[in-house]
Amino acid sequence: MSYQWDFSGVWSRWDILLVGLVNTVKIAAISIVLGVIVGLALAFLKLSTKRHLSLPATAFIEFYRNTPPIIHFFWFYYALPVVVDISLDPFVAAVLALSTQSGAFYAEVFRGGIVSIEQGQWEGARALGMSHVQMMRRIILPQALTRMFAPFVERSFELIKTTALASTLAYADILYQAMLVNSETFRPLEVYTTIALMYVTLLVTASALSRVAEARLTAYR
């Protein structure tokens, strides 16, 4: 290996990569929040005993779980405008793709957490005269939350990594900006190694934050 590493081209364009990092964090954060809302809605629909509520939710979840993520990006960006005559900008299309697909996975995480709570907890709450909503809010969800936490974090990390697919819609995330830098420097090894390390830093930071949060959630054990 006589390759001469040269990061100078990358360093001098750090501002381009920083824009990408900010955009990646932005799209991931928004998609996680929206994905949680979609996931909660789907989880409660799927838990419903009414089949006209649970069946569509199950279908939605299974569709997303069994298709490659990139198809959702293409569908919202290229296919949806054919149907509804509005074209979404890359950011909106990518957020829709990410939050619906993560919502489908979050739904299973949330549902699993809720059904894992022992029958006795539901009965203990109901025997006090709690309504369904009070029981969920005070007894079931607080306990389910601690059990959901680890799989929730894992899914969120998947989502953060999947944001790289937004680059295929020309959204200026880390990967897209890296391709710009690469086209100017012709230094793919340095460029893609750099952004790989940026992802690692991002996820390790997120992982540390999640451990702090988890320790607080499970303090009662």
Added chain:
Amino acid sequence: MTDAILRVTGLHKSFGDHHVLKGIDFSVAAAERVAIIGGSGSGKSTFLRCLNFMELPSLGTVALDGREIGRPAGGDGARYYPEAELCAVRERVGMVFQQFNLFPHMTVLDNVMEGLVTVKGMKRAAARERAAAELEKVGLGAKFDAYPGRLSGGQQQRVAIARALAMEPEILLFDEPTSSLDPELVGEVLRVIRQLADEGRTMLLVTHELGFAYHFATKVIFLADGVFHEVGTPDEVLKQPRQERTRAFLARYTEFGF
């Protein structure tokens, strides 16, 4: 019996094809203490659980103060039970479970306060005062800040009793409250229940502790195959049972006596 607080008429309960309760008529008046005994699978827990609608009756009615709960739905005797109505019943008819069912994510004090604050809408300070008083009463004044997981089974069950008492129910249901306890912990729970009996509370107890049932109850019911097989005073049912089936059941308890 016009002074019945709670009256059950023609109660049936099925789980799928399994017909558990086969037509039960029953009423309980203020300050009555009813012990329900019977073999496993006889339907005694199911019967108790129908009284606060942990299980919804398949047929028949449950009436509180003469007012039937729920309303007829369809023409086949089935009833529709709105959630708000069931919540109101459960506030008045408390329950203590075999497995305690304390909330593990809350301290002992918060467990007892929970119903007061969330269901009754009481201010936290007032709820804390009442919860503390109930816990003192069951002998757990020193455990306010402990989490349930740190307590013995007997202590947990006493917290569960305090939690039910705090709601000031008119009727208390005990579903085998000592069946999951180590033998040496049974006594502390039974003593608390006896103390409640001395206060003149209205209580129903499903139990395998026949000795306790004898001293505790004003009325004993032997349930078998989903019907009341024999009903009477403790002396009548436990000492001089008239039914062969009751005698056979009681004999199993004395088989290995010494």
